[in-house]
Amino acid sequence: MPNHRRTSPRYLQLARLIQERIDSGEYPAGSRLPSEPEMCAEFDVNRLTVREAVAELERAAAIEIRRGVGTFVRLPVARVSITVDPRSQRFDMGSTHASLPESTADRGMDVQETITAVLPAGTSTTDEEAARHLGRPVGVLTRVETVFSTGSECCGISSYWLPRALLPRELAAPGPVENLVRTLADSAGITLEYDWRAFSAIGADIGDADLLGVPAGSPLLVREGVSCTPDGEPVLHVRRRIPGERARFVLHFRETGPGLPPAPHDGQA
Incomplete structure (x- = not known):
């Protein structure tokens, strides 16, 4: 996983990378994010790092966690x-x-x-x-x-x-x-x-x-x-x-x- 900010915690680096993929449309609105094991394998991080990155994105209202279903990119907010x-x-x-x-x-x-x-x-x-x-x-x-x-x-x-x-x-x-x-x-x-x-x-x-x-x-x-x-x-x-x-x-x-x-x-x- 590229280190965009060497002084940033690893979970924030992962959160920014996922956000970049959301912004670019690689993870489109309404789509399901890869599972924890899939992200661990792709980004070479442990489960705790993935969970902290997902929690950070949820706080930023970029994603929503549907318990028992998965994690999804939020639809655009109607202003x-x-x-x-x-x-x-x-x-x-x-x-x-x-x-x-x-x-x-x-x-x-x-x-x-x-x-x-x-x-x-x-x-x-x-x-x-x-x-x-x-x-x-x-x-x-x-x-x-x-x-x-x-x-x-x-x-x-x-x-x-x-x-x-x-x-x-x-x-x-x-x-x-x-x-x-x-x-x-x-x-x-x-x-x-x-x-x-x-x-x-x-x-x-x-x-x-x-x-x-x-x-x-x-x-x-x-x-x-x-x-x-x-x-x-x-x-x-x-x-x-x-x-x-x-x-x-x-x-x-x-x-x-x-x-x-x-x-x-x-x-x-």
């Missing part, structure tokens, strides 16, 4: 791309998901947002933070929890905070929602504009990890911010979490035109 509507940098259009990332669109998969809970804001850190951003007492706010899914797989979670008095009937109970922001704006008879948006990374807490089907502590990308009325009154605080490998945030600042790449098939945010 959820989120973009500001290129026609406006001011108005909050809501998350429409009118079109999808190419990897899911080609398979006819839809992204569905579903309300999972409607709760009075309490005393959690995120509730209190939302209250500060909205400039209102926690006690007058309602928190709406939603999940985004492709088929049966959850690919993102959103939490929305808004004044209870503005909560429309359509958003007051669990169930599918076509466009939460537009439903809110139409019901209240207001136009919502972006006040600010921020991007950060966190580790998944136990609740988010359970919903997303990832280990606790897994990296999540967070997009959060406040939407307000045209006169600047804060109305809605949103906090969206997506597994790091699934998320791509895209900001379009110009319409697609000659010499510009086409806009990706993404939802809006």
